[in-house]
Amino acid sequence: MCDLFLGTWKLSSSEKFDDYMKELGVSLATRKLGSLTKPTVTIRIDGDVLTIQTKSTFKSTEVSFKLGEEFEETTADDRKTKSIVTLDDGSLTQVQKWNGKETTIKRRLVDGKMVVECTMNNVTCIRIYEKARGH
Numbered sequence: 001m002c003d004l005f006l007g008t009w010k011l012s013s014s015e016k017f018d019d020y021m022k023e024l025g026v027s028l029a030t031r032k033l034g035s036l037t038k039p040t041v042t043i044r045i046d047g048d049v050l051t052i053q054t055k056s057t058f059k060s061t062e063v064s065f066k067l068g069e070e071f072e073e074t075t076a077d078d079r080k081t082k083s084i085v086t087l088d089d090g091s092l093t094q095v096q097k098w099n100g101k102e103t104t105i106k107r108r109l110v111d112g113k114m115v116v117e118c119t120m121n122n123v124t125c126i127r128i129y130e131k132a133r134g135h
Contacts (some may be wrong), residue, residue, distance in 0.1 A: 002045055002067075005092060005107065009041045009114050009129035020118050020125035024103065026077045033058045034077070041114075041129060050085070 014035075021031045039056035053062040054076065065071045065085055073083045073096065081096040091108040103120040114129040 002050060002087060002092070004109055005043045005114065006045060007043065008132040009043070010132050011038045011040075011127060012113070012130045013128045014125070015127075016123065016125040017118075017127065019123050020120060021077070023120045023123040024077065024079070025101075030077055040132065 018031050018035050021034055026034065037056035037058045039054050042051075042053045042055075044051050044053075048066050049064050050067065051062060051064040054060060059076045061074070061076050063071070063073050063083070065083070068084065068086055070082055070084045073081045075081060075096070079096070079098050081098040083094055083096045085092055085094045087093075091106050094105040094107075096103050096105070101120070103118065106117045106119075108115050108117075112131065114131075116127040116129065118125040118127070
């Protein structure tokens, strides 16, 4: 099932990302830069270890993990989180926890596109990625 997510994806649209970053507590300057970037996400698997690499002109990050096992993650906005990723009903669901706070990032495939739904409290952001050519 994870195989469907493998490959390189480019951001094609984004809704309410600034609102979501604000809810996370991201500074205004970082939010402005974050809103301008069009990241590329590469998802690969080696055995039972998934790797999600995010590259942009602003910041690049990479995390490797096993489904269902908690791992430490430093996010693009420098939050130090405890994260866990599970596969639920065809969605890769990531929960990040830090300082008593929590956010959920759900990745699912819809019509060949990767729809990423980021939720914290009552704020939800939708980011849509299209498969990069040749990937």
